[in-house]
Amino acid sequence: MAQSPRNEGATGTVAGSAFDAASGAPVPLVKVTVKENPSFTIQTDTNGKFAIKLPPGTYTLTFAGANHMDAEVDQVIVTAGEVAEASTVLSPKGAVTTVEVVEKVGAVQSTAEASLAERKLSGSVSDAVSNEELRGGTASNAAAALEKVTGVSVVDNGFVYVRGLGERYSATQLNNAVIPTTEPERRVVPLDLFPAAMIDSIRILKTYSPDLPAEFSGGLVDMKTVEFPNKPVLKFSGNMGFNGVTTFNRFGTYPGGGRDVFGFDDGTRGLPAGIPDNRRLFQGQFTNQQLTDFGRLFPVNWEPTAVSSMRPNQSYSVTGGGTFGRLGLVGAVSFSNKPQLYDEQRRFYRTSGGRPIEFTRYDDFRDSVEQTRTGGVFNAAIRLTAANKLVFRNTLTHDSDKESRIIAGYEGGIDGDILTERLRWVERNLRSHSLEGEHAFSNLKSSILRWQFTYSRSTRNEPDLREVIRGKLPDGRFQFLQQSLSGQRFFNNLGDDIYEPQVEWGVPFYKGAFSGLFRAGFRATLRTRDFQARRFRYVPFQASNINLFAPSNQLFAPENIASNRFVLVETTRGTDRYDASMDVYAGFAMVDMAIGPKWRLVGGFRVEDANIQVTTIDPLVPGTQPARSSLVNRDPLPALNAIYALTRRQNLRFAYSQTLSRPDFRELSPFDFTNVVGGFNTVGNPDLRRTKIQNFDARWEWFLGGNQIIAASYFLKSFDDPIETTVQAVADFRQSFINADSARNQGIELEYRQNLGKWSKKLSQFALQSNFTYVNSRVTLPEEQALILTSKSRALVGQSPFLFNVIAEWVKPKWRSNSRFYVNSVSRRITDVGTFNLPDIYQERNTILDFVYQYNVTEDERWVVKFSAQNLTDNRYRWTQADLLWRQFQTGRTFEVGLSFSLFR
């Protein structure tokens, strides 16, 4: 390390930012001077940031910008070895007379407040979760943190629904770059991939501005990894806990590889080297002897095993960084291992006489999942001069699910009691590297050039999914069944790459009553994907030669793999491999402009050229013609946000924009694919068109000071050709996608955050945050769909009409403690569309209650103990169809104790 902490004792640091009062944009090249000692002076950088080292004392800072009124910040207290924050807002000179004396902004101390300040000044409607809120809560990853944000619901462990709009209408950016997904059937990134320790802040943008990618409707989740600290940071933390359902229960697993516990398969599950990779295995292509040999290459490992020992949750992280002269470095590493048992009941229904009748009944559905997650961030920034900065950011996440599943119950398709055992392993990896530069040109009207080049790659590998299905005979024995999923070994992997260069030029202007920032930019998002799967199955030929009742590891023992016993058959489909690309070239021009003291307009145009190509080809039959589908569009997209300052602390916002939603690669592929996650047979539709969306927003917000706010919004979204899931009429259900006629979503959002000291002095240690969302949505379906789908008109899938969160906080400085209660409630929503007179399937209301208690062991917060209790009510996750149970489970209460230690203060 360049600097030893001891030397810091002599001085402290003042750091902060300068923002434009009208546009909220950071103002670069502002001269910051210490009034008491003018020899300490510095210019703000391209982000409007500055930092000055000063001897301890109380100071006043003056800010002087070329196009702004001067401003002062007083009462800045500098303590040795600490960082005092002093940010301010500068009024443009053009705004003249009505602007009174610039408010003397006190030192902004908490990042939560800074987040709110950013919201206040933001050109678009947004909500944010700050690092502080992330750390303070129970959230262990980005997805969990977002559950507490206004209008956000998180579905299926990490897929974010903003304002109830499904993942189709949400987009994710990491450090201002589009990131690829690790899920073959999904279009967005599961946010639970990102450990909380790696995340600095998450912002949800709810209105569109032309500098954002056009695939936007519900919202854009904008994540930032850890930022450069102003003082050296080195923090260790560890968490250990147990879950009421999992820890002391019989937990399922299976013998795997030696590195399973860290989330890396060591090759144990790989496709054996002897299996040809360019030819399908079938009789005729290979001799019986060859097929027998192939069948014996796979390891005989089919049976789940049980562990009865205690399995605690554990997680560890280290975060460190500092600023060393012109160089800023920050890094974080985290690891967690969490077992979870899902003890479910499931039912499936069909209709008879207009009423549901039970078709399948699984009373014993035990899914044991051991999840590991490793993450790392390494960011470096170098300030070449005050006006030139380079940043290099690297993010890596890696996770794995080791799953052992046993289902027992009555299956209606087989008409009998079955017992299935499935072993699964999924490994996901996502990395993103970006190099960014920022250059301010004082000789070019203080214009700023930003550029960024990002390369991201995600992979998902699901090797050797094994499943055996047995049926119960009248004598009670379970016999191996010759079913298409029984005796199967399934391998698949996905790779998604994105190259994304972007450049943006911004120039401020000041002309009389008009002042603001003009921005223009270009972004290319070049995405490619390759997906490949192989499926194999052991099929019994001459079943009479095999003891079909033997345990699975005996059933598939080498002596039972022979041309007159079990024969390995490859069932890879012609659609199991596809390559796809999506090239989007976008340009925008926009202006962020204050008109007089009250109005601010942010508006402009974006043009996007998109070219999507999906090529499905059978790699195992040389010479087959690939099936191609393509979608080429050029879209001009206008957007306008108007902000009217009712008072100094109150804003009114209005926004209109046109945005898009493009079909996913999978949805365009003309062939069948089986949804890996749910087992549903799904087929794409090459004729899909993109959806056009018109968005209207109105919002009133009242900033009460500090991190207090009251806000209310109304929004309306009107969809043209929305892409909706449908079901085709075949002998079995088959899911596909169509462009529905139209859809409309409208709703209101309310937010309230206040320190209760306002109401009574006794309550000054208490704070309350709450938010509430109501959404009304209607999809209008084409006539022919009305024959199959039960609801002719309904809410969008995944849409909850009501969402609310309440966070109550009690800070007791004397005890150095902080307690928070969280209540998160999501009302019932459709998860699957009902067909053939069966009603839609709803997930019932979930209300989750969490509690966190934090105790600073030492005054200087070097040692912090945190205790958390999650899911205190042991919420019952429950799905129903026509008021009949469809699925339910409880995840149990989780109790954790964590300890963290910071090396530096």
Added chain:
Amino acid sequence: MLRLRLLSLLLAGTSVLLPGAEPFLEVSREDAVRAVGTLEQNSTDVSMWIWADKYVYRPGEQLTLRGTIKPNGDQSPYTLVAYRTNNQTGERSYLPGGGADATDIFGNTLEQGFRIVRVSGLEKAVLVGDGGAVAPAAVSIPEEFGMHTLTVEVRDFTGGRVLKAAYFKIGVVRGTVELTGNIEANRTLANDQAYIVRGVVAVRNNAVLTIEPGTFLFGQTGSQPPSVLLITRTGRINASGTRARPIIMTSRLPESPTGSRRRGDWGGLLMLGSAPGNVPAAQSFIEGLTQSPDTQWGGTDTNHNCGTVRYVRSEYAGVQLSPNNETNNFVWAGCGRATVAEYLQSYYGNDDAFEWFGGTSNAKYLVATYAEDDNLDFQLGWTGSVQHFVALQNPADRGNRGIEGDNSEFDNTATPWSNPTIFNLTLVGSGEAGSSEPVSPGIYLRRGARATVNNAVVTNWSSPGLFIDGAPTQAQIDNNETKMNGIILWGNSRGTANAPATLAGQVNSTDVTFAEGTRGQGRRFLAMNPILRRALEWSDPDFRPAMGSPVLQPRWICPPDNGFFDQNACYPGAFLDRDWTEEWTIYHRSVDVEAQP
């Protein structure tokens, strides 16, 4: 009402009720208490099956004829005669010499006198061909294109009377022609070529695909989507074979050796039409294939003509893509009344042998052998008729159900209801639990299915011979929609623990309430040994009733005179004295012709 019924039962005097909450059917006391035994072999005639090394040959190639002869304990002196018939000309060439004058298999003419042999059992022996034990002379294929029949006859010691004949069909071709892509204009496949069906071959655009009698088609293995012959709603098939020259659709390649083929090698024959089904959409898509206008079926045209298939064998077809999503040997989806289907064999089908999705099409003289799943499967509103249907399973290859009928899996009360009329059934199970569905009854109605099933012999199933599953299906009996008359049940429930050894154990009596008169029709149910000649000689079965069989009793109803049914078939089962499966079918079990690995 109740009193009236009781009174009538008392008056009837000899009637008893089977156990259960409600009467299942009326049977005589004698029939109800008769102990049920197992199906046995009742003929001691010689049995025999033969095969050549492959299906099609080029002129000049060498042929080897193999066979198995089982004298079944009969030590009578026989003579053996083998010949090849050119089915285009009817000319015979006696093997091994190849002359037109009759010789025995050793080359002796009648004048010389046929050699008298006592066969103690020949198993997978080379009968004619190089290195053969019987007639070691090689046989060369002449330049006579088309289908030929190899026949081996076991004759009496005089050489005059044929005791047993076995057949094997081969083709002589100029070469192979590959069929790929769509057939958009009328096309005829001639029998002097062998055809390879590669991928989805769709007949459309009002085209008619004509297949000459005696033509071989080979569904290429390993392709995805599977190789299928797809007759779309805008196409028709005209595949009209004859007893001597059936059309054979099999798998793999022309040169693949006999015994090397497997179930599921290729996709099969799919016929789609515009007749209605009960899916609540104007059209639906056939399972097993990619959705497109070509894979849609359904509509309102109850007279739709999918074409004619007659004397056609489909072998080793059926690909399972996912649960409940598969192709079969023969599929009719939405085919209408003008469709003709007769003398068809499904041999080693993966999944079902014959499957109907909706539609109104009829079929008769069907042979289902060694299906992996069900032998006759219907669903989604099929209202056609079937007469003369035989199903055979074996324990080595297993299978599931004789008939599996659904109204609709999705909506048990969807309309139009599945409601076929079936006469003259012989269903012989493997006696083992189902391979993919443990419950494997002979006749299985579920999910609201209606059916009229008359004159059936149901035997040797692991589950009960008749199984009515669930209340929605039971309701169809109670409301008089499902009718059965003349059902002989014997030797079923073989894998059913504690099944009563009487008629009661032959049906799933807990669910079934099936009574004459007010509550539906279940007449002439009989637990009696059908005394079939030799139903379990799998590679050479004989399903005809032997002396003393109840099939021969004059107590059974006759099919209606409606232009489709053979009205004279007033007996249970698919056979009386004529074996209509002779010559054009194949029953060989894989294990009985297994090629060397």
